[in-house]
Amino acid sequence: MDTYRIEWKRSATKELRSLPTHMVQRIVEAVTQLSADPFPPGVRKLSGSQHTYRIREGDYRVVYTVTASTLIIEVIRVGHRKEVYDP
Numbered sequence: 074m075d076t077y078r079i080e081w082k083r084s085a086t087k088e089l090r091s092l093p094t095h096m097v098q099r100i101v102e103a104v105t106q107l108s109a110d111p112f113p114p115g116v117r118k119l120s121g122s123q124h125t126y127r128i129r130e131g132d133y134r135v136v137y138t139v140t141a142s143t144l145i146i147e148v149i150r151v152g153h154r155k156e157v158y159d160p
Contacts, residue, residue, distance in 0.1 A: 076108045077139070080147045088151045096133055100151060103130050104137075107146050111139045125149070133157075 081089075089097060106113065112126070119125045119136065127136045134157040136150040150157050 075144055077111055077144045077146045079104060079108055080145060082147060082149055085148045085151050092133065092151070096131065100130050100133060100135060103128055104135060104146075104148055107137070111146055127157075129154075 089100065092100070107128070113128065116126050116128055119127060122138075124138045124140065125136065126139060127134050132154050133152065134150075134154050135148060136157060137146050137148045139146055
């Protein structure tokens with residue numbers, strides 16, 4: 074199976090830096106594992122979009138898009154579950 078390339082939006086990187094330090098490592102590890110399997114157990118497709126998904130890491134969520142044709146995963150948002158879905 075091919076591996077996907079992980080790309081982070083600049084805003085997602087900024088959101089990641091603002092999180093508690095103990096969560097940053099857990100989230101980065103979870104996102105790294107997406108390169109081998111972009112649809113791990115527990116992944117949810119977000120309504121209203123064809124290629125947008127989210128994974129859960131404790132009380133935090135990582136929202137990302139999967140482009141299968143070019144094997145790219147782009148991390149769009151990272152944040153607390155109460156705030157991550159707000160536009």
